[in-house]
Amino acid sequence: MPVVELNKEMSASKHLDSVVLGAGCFWGSEKRYAAIAGVVDAVSGYAGGEGVRPEYREIIKRSNKRNPKNHAEVVKVTFNTSLTSVETIIKNYFEGHDPTQLNRQGNDIGTQYRSVIFTNTEDQKLTAYEVLNEYQKRLSTSNYGKITTLIQPLIEFFPAESYHQDYLAKNPNGYCPDHSTGVKFDPSQSIVQVDNSKLLTGKHILVIESENYCPYCEKFKKDVVADYSGKTPISYRLAPQLQNLKIKTPTWATPTILFLKDGKEVYGKQGYMSAELFYKVLKKFEES
Structure with a gap:
């Protein structure tokens, strides 16, 4: 050398x-x-x-x-x-x-x-x-x-x-565990609370994503959201940003995909959701 x-x-x-x-x-x-x-x-x-x-x-x-x-x-x-x-x-x-x-x-x-x-x-x-x-x-x-x-x-x-x-x-269809408190050393980086009032009326799809990099979140966006063809609007939140929503599914895994009606969970899925399963659930959700 x-x-x-x-x-x-x-x-x-x-x-x-x-x-x-x-x-x-x-x-x-x-x-x-x-x-x-x-x-x-x-x-x-x-x-x-x-x-x-x-x-x-x-x-x-x-x-x-x-x-x-x-x-x-x-x-x-x-x-x-x-x-x-x-x-x-x-x-x-x-x-x-x-x-x-x-x-x-x-x-x-x-x-x-x-x-x-x-x-x-x-x-x-x-x-x-x-x-x-x-x-x-x-x-x-x-x-x-x-x-x-x-x-x-x-x-x-x-x-x-x-x-x-x-x-x-090596396991592309799973989830990223996230048990963080949301408390930051730098207060300016603290998670900002958001207004969920628009999610309290009508049907919505809510994707809980990670504050950090999550390969499963990115894969879901690429495989499903990029070519989304449904009528129900999709929104994104972090786990600490779910105020006033009635959620049953644990939110420590990302992504977690929630189907909401008038602010209440109708269906929830922890972890990556394939396009096939997503549209199967979406069809029933939009027809209900």
């Missing part, structure tokens, strides 16, 4: 660092971290366990569901320190899930889903606590409870099985 190329690789490696983050199911988290400018790799895996094999079939066993020594589902985030910082990544981490939930995120319940940050230096540890304390103040102002996130030194990271890596890309 030429000396110039070798020097470039050595220089680049000097700027690389990593942090391991647990925020519930690692499938959606992996994609979110990978989208941060400066992140060069995001790998799903396991960490923090003792006496439990770091394998998916082991950590999901009923006997390990409440085992405090179970591994957590985590993502190892490798980033270029000249382009982003561990502080930025940890802020994204807190904003991307509900850290006040203990050993769960939504319907995913068990110690494998615990909120945890595994650090590899003392500086990372101090930064993690500083960010946590700042976010606690903002959560408390918004009437959320105490953060349950653990901050621990990383002993060892175990990459998950190959079928878990890039899971969303």
